[in-house]
Amino acid sequence: MEELFKKLKAGIIGVLNLEDMEVEDIETDDPLFNEGLGLDSIDALELIVMMEKEYGLKINDPKKGKEIFHSVRTIAEFITKNQ
Amino acid sequence: MADYVISKYAIIRDARIITDVGTFVIPDGDDDGKKLKQIYKLLEVDYPKFYKMDRLSKLAFLTAEFLFKESKVLEKYAPHQVALIFSNASSSLNTDLNHNASIMDDTNYYPKPSVFVYTLPNIMLGEICIRHKLRGENVFFVSEKFNAEIMTITVIDMFKLTRHKACLIGRIDYDDNQFESSIFLIEQSANPQPKDLFTTRNLEKKFYKFAGKNIKTNGRTI
Amino acid sequence: MNISHIVSDNVITSLGWSTDDNFKNLANGNSGIKVGHYPYLSPVKFPASLIKKAEISAKATALDIDRDYTIFEQLLIISISESLSKTSIDIKSPKTCLILSTTKGNIDLLKNNPQGFNKDRLHLWKSAQLIGDFFRTSEIPLLISNACVSGVLALNTADRLIKLGRCDHVVVAGCDVLSEFIVSGFQSFLSLSEDICRPFDQDRTGLSLGEGAASIILSNRRITDSPFIEIVSGASSNDANHISGPSKTAEGLYISIKNTLEEVRDIDFISAHGTATLFNDDMESVAIDRTFLNHVPVNSFKGYIGHTLGAAGLIESIFCFESMRKNKLINTFGFKSHGTVKKINVIDETKTAEVNHVLKTASGFGGTNAAILFKKTDG
Numbered sequence: 001m002e003e004l005f006k007k008l009k010a011g012i013i014g015v016l017n018l019e020d021m022e023v024e025d026i027e028t029d030d031p032l033f034n035e036g037l038g039l040d041s042i043d044a045l046e047l048i049v050m051m052e053k054e055y056g057l058k059i060n061d062p063k064k065g066k067e068i069f070h071s072v073r074t075i076a077e078f079i080t081k082n083q
Numbered sequence: 084m085a086d087y088v089i090s091k092y093a094i095i096r097d098a099r100i101i102t103d104v105g106t107f108v109i110p111d112g113d114d115d116g117k118k119l120k121q122i123y124k125l126l127e128v129d130y131p132k133f134y135k136m137d138r139l140s141k142l143a144f145l146t147a148e149f150l151f152k153e154s155k156v157l158e159k160y161a162p163h164q165v166a167l168i169f170s171n172a173s174s175s176l177n178t179d180l181n182h183n184a185s186i187m188d189d190t191n192y193y194p195k196p197s198v199f200v201y202t203l204p205n206i207m208l209g210e211i212c213i214r215h216k217l218r219g220e221n222v223f224f225v226s227e228k229f230n231a232e233i234m235t236i237t238v239i240d241m242f243k244l245t246r247h248k249a250c251l252i253g254r255i256d257y258d259d260n261q262f263e264s265s266i267f268l269i270e271q272s273a274n275p276q277p278k279d280l281f282t283t284r285n286l287e288k289k290f291y292k293f294a295g296k297n298i299k300t301n302g303r304t305i
Numbered sequence: 306m307n308i309s310h311i312v313s314d315n316v317i318t319s320l321g322w323s324t325d326d327n328f329k330n331l332a333n334g335n336s337g338i339k340v341g342h343y344p345y346l347s348p349v350k351f352p353a354s355l356i357k358k359a360e361i362s363a364k365a366t367a368l369d370i371d372r373d374y375t376i377f378e379q380l381l382i383i384s385i386s387e388s389l390s391k392t393s394i395d396i397k398s399p400k401t402c403l404i405l406s407t408t409k410g411n412i413d414l415l416k417n418n419p420q421g422f423n424k425d426r427l428h429l430w431k432s433a434q435l436i437g438d439f440f441r442t443s444e445i446p447l448l449i450s451n452a453c454v455s456g457v458l459a460l461n462t463a464d465r466l467i468k469l470g471r472c473d474h475v476v477v478a479g480c481d482v483l484s485e486f487i488v489s490g491f492q493s494f495l496s497l498s499e500d501i502c503r504p505f506d507q508d509r510t511g512l513s514l515g516e517g518a519a520s521i522i523l524s525n526r527r528i529t530d531s532p533f534i535e536i537v538s539g540a541s542s543n544d545a546n547h548i549s550g551p552s553k554t555a556e557g558l559y560i561s562i563k564n565t566l567e568e569v570r571d572i573d574f575i576s577a578h579g580t581a582t583l584f585n586d587d588m589e590s591v592a593i594d595r596t597f598l599n600h601v602p603v604n605s606f607k608g609y610i611g612h613t614l615g616a617a618g619l620i621e622s623i624f625c626f627e628s629m630r631k632n633k634l635i636n637t638f639g640f641k642s643h644g645t646v647k648k649i650n651v652i653d654e655t656k657t658a659e660v661n662h663v664l665k666t667a668s669g670f671g672g673t674n675a676a677i678l679f680k681k682t683d684g
Contacts, residue, residue: 222449225450
């Protein structure tokens with residue numbers, strides 16, 4: 001799981017243009033939206049693209065996406081469950 | 084009634100940022116992206132959203148930041164009293180090409196919403212409005228050259244027919260890996276200097292004031 | 306102060322090549338949106354309102370503009386020609402202005418350029434120049450590209466030019482053609498519905514795209530027969546909230562409507578933007594609620610012709626004119642039951658009504674919003 005957490009954090013930083021951020025700066029259990037990193041609706045859509053491109057998982061409903069993207073851990077769990 | 088004047092300006096051209104309060108030299112950067120980042124660092128502001136913008140919006144954002152740098156001018160106005168009337172020649176072409184690149188290959192087909200959202204030239208107005216909490220009229224024109232007459236008429240008529248008290252006139256272009264931008268603040272003044280009065284002639288003069296022989300628009304010298 | 310009178314207009318969409326044909330289809334409840342597989346637009350099926358290519362080709366050939374102009378430019382030329390043919394206004398006069406509105410112009414050329422147009426055609430100003438040259442206008446046409454409010458902004462700009470005597474007449478025209486560029490972008494936003502869009506409906510899932518062109522001729526003189534339609538006022542405003550998500554408090558649209566309706570309070574019909582996305586329709590209901598217009602019959606025309614982007618403000622304004630001319634309120638195609646956060650009076654069947662004051666609104670990416678008020682008088 002640790003490897004997946006790292007890979008996800010690096011992916012998030014890259015895909016969302018989180019400048020000057022390192023993998024160590026993102027807490028696995030911190031909320032990604034609203035508080036924490038303060039990601040917004042476009043970021044959520046970008047994460048959906050990342051899920052399809054890097055992990056082959058399609059998310060069609062942005063609302064479902066918000067649940068999956070709650071934290072790095074919830075994303076990792078979704079990936080592990082569905083791959 | 085007090086006259087309207089061009090009270091402030093910020094122009095980014097070649098290697099300089101020229102404002103009514105000073106001139107800054109653009110630090111060397113390998114490419115435009117790095118250059119824009121260097122200009123951002125010059126400003127010493129903390130605005131992480133900057134990094135999500137495309138280059139055109141970054142350029143507009145930075146120019147507005149220099150315009151308002153250490154100035155309390157916006158405090159005089161309510162949000163709905165400040166309008167933005169901008170134009171450019173290239174629309175959002177640089178970002179359009181990025182979005183197009185993402186759909187050229189059927190086997191690697193991943194259009195990005197964070198790119199697509201910037202394929203409209205008026206997004207830069209949104210970024211400036213969000214940053215400075217401006218809620219006045221927004222209009223974006225596309226014209227080959229800066230048309231001082233149209234901008235002046237549009238803004239003067241807007242002042243006559245609405246309750247706006249100030250307006251930003253902007254010309255922000257990023258095309259063929261060249262960027263240049265200008266933003267002017269138009270507002271009322273009780274004691275205007277003749278050269279600052281808001282007229283087509285004065286707007287044109289200020290726009291071209293710092294244009295050197297290297298200024299190009301769409302590959303043509305103005 | 307002068308008044309902007311509506312003298313002539315034309316609409317081109319999947320529903321027809323004239324204002325009449327389009328409005329007849331609206332009144333008969335026919336939608337031009339069809340779910341289909343359009344490989345040049347998208348690898349997956351989706352609903353779209355498309356103008357038949359063969360018909361565009363035939364009309365363009367008849368005007369001898371099939372070789373030298375792109376489809377986007379052809380549609381504008383055809384629409385403006387059609388509007389002009391119904392008046393004696395001289396588009397070449399120095400007192401006549403031409404204003405164009407579009408979001409993406411010839412962007413389809415990036416991927417699809419069989420005629421080999423020069424890459425300068427990607428520039429909107431180039432199309433404006435060519436269209437100005439075609440009609441031999443005195444000045445280069447103005448071109449407004451401000452997301453989906455471009456059409457309404459173009460009308461507001463035209464109105465002000467006439468009000469303050471800068472122009473005697475203004476021809477306003479807008480167009481957007483669909484392309485893979487546009488469709489793929491909206492798909493990346495997951496904002497397209499799977500079936501025909503359902504504005505304001507509780508089960509709405511997104512917007513349907515459409516292509517279209519329209520032109521409206523305004524004059525400072527009342528030179529039509531009764532009924533007479535004029536522009537009262539208009540305004541625009543930015544949410545200052547987010548570049549793609551509408552403001553939850555509808556700041557921009559609220560300010561636009563408030564500034565447009567300063568004096569007139571008796572509104573008979575609101576033609577809303579109504580794209581049928583979750584957030585847009587909710588936002589519009591909030592703006593309508595904040596301005597106490599909840600009781601005013603409101604619809605969206607987008608279930609018939611889709612979201613026509615840079616042409617939407619003009620096409621839908623012309624449908625407003627027709628609603629006034631025929632005293633008819635058009636059903637909101639796709640709407641079945643209320644689904645917006647604030648209660649609004651959605652028109653759910655086509656019916657006869659006294660339509661004298663109409664408010665048109667529009668909203669778009671970049672937090673941009675605009676509104677315009679039309680008035681009908683009989684004499």
